[in-house]
Amino acid sequence: MADTSTEDKGATAPKLMPCPFADRPIALVGLMGVGKTTVGRRLARALDRDFFDSDEEIERASGRTVAGYFRDHGEAAFRDGERRVVERLLTDAATVLATGGGAFIHPPTHELLKERALVIWLKGDFETIMERVSRKDTRPLLHVPDPRTRMRELMDEREPIYSQAHITVPVAKGPHMRTVARVERAIRAFLAARSSPDKPSPRPGLRQNG
Numbered sequence: 001m002a003d004t005s006t007e008d009k010g011a012t013a014p015k016l017m018p019c020p021f022a023d024r025p026i027a028l029v030g031l032m033g034v035g036k037t038t039v040g041r042r043l044a045r046a047l048d049r050d051f052f053d054s055d056e057e058i059e060r061a062s063g064r065t066v067a068g069y070f071r072d073h074g075e076a077a078f079r080d081g082e083r084r085v086v087e088r089l090l091t092d093a094a095t096v097l098a099t100g101g102g103a104f105i106h107p108p109t110h111e112l113l114k115e116r117a118l119v120i121w122l123k124g125d126f127e128t129i130m131e132r133v134s135r136k137d138t139r140p141l142l143h144v145p146d147p148r149t150r151m152r153e154l155m156d157e158r159e160p161i162y163s164q165a166h167i168t169v170p171v172a173k174g175p176h177m178r179t180v181a182r183v184e185r186a187i188r189a190f191l192a193a194r195s196s197p198d199k200p201s202p203r204p205g206l207r208q209n210g
């Protein structure tokens with residue numbers, strides 16, 4: 001007898017639509033020290049993707065450290081070079097890209113990332129971020145007499161822009177792999193919601209920003 005169960009299921013199953021975001025590179029954005037590089041490297045391993053870091057690529061291409069580049073050429077030239085590097089790194093879909101903290105703030109790089117990547121904001125609280133940036137003295141924007149005040153200013157200026165990422169994942173104290181697992185869950189929920197738009201939103205806290 002003919003099996004009609006497939007047809008029956010087809011009639012009731014939620015409608016699945018192709019989700020273009022599934023084929024995009026994943027880009028991590030957020031403030032200095034929140035974990036874009038160290039979480040991104042582990043996320044790439046977990047998803048079997050290649051990993052790139054825009055700061056590292058700029059350093060490789062220019063033969064200078066990020067701090068040296070800022071000193072020799074200024075921030076405006078850095079942002080322009082960063083945009084070119086990000087554009088190059090977004091050509092391969094099977095990647096995770098850790099961006100520099102200011103990349104998503106620079107309008108041309110912001111547009112590029114929103115158009116071509118699945119953009120994930122790692123959102124950290126102030127004290128966690130301050131503790132993490134204090135481990136290394138490599139960030140030129142914090143080479144000021146009062147780095148805490150500078151970081152508060154950066155947070156106030158930048159958070160409204162980071163919040164335009166496709167997905168927001170809160171980051172707290174704890175092991176890197178906990179953040180990796182949260183990011184993976186958030187990506188799955190985002191893609192599932194995009195494929196079947198009638199589904200309710202996933203857990204609060206893993207916000208999808210459109």
Ligand SMILES: Nc1ncnc2c1ncn2[C@@H]1O[C@H](COP(=O)(O)OP(=O)(O)OP(=O)(O)O)[C@@H](O)[C@H]1O
Nearest residue numbers: 031032033034035036037038101132174175176179
């Ligand atoms: N989830 C985490 N748990 C514990 N430590 C973390 C976590 N994420 C990052 N760190 C630590 O915080 C420090 C900064 O992390 P990382 O360099 O990945 O930040 P970043 O966002 O790439 O910063 P930048 O924008 O300056 O490149 C590192 O010492 C890293 O090991």
Ligand SMILES: O=C(O)C1=C[C@@H](O)[C@@H](O)[C@H](O)C1
Nearest residue numbers: 032055066100101102139140
């Ligand atoms: O937040 C920023 O503007 C920056 C963050 C770093 O990743 C570097 O890209 C550079 O230090 C600038």
Ligand SMILES: [Mg+2]
Nearest residue numbers: 036037055098
């Ligand atoms: Mg980094």
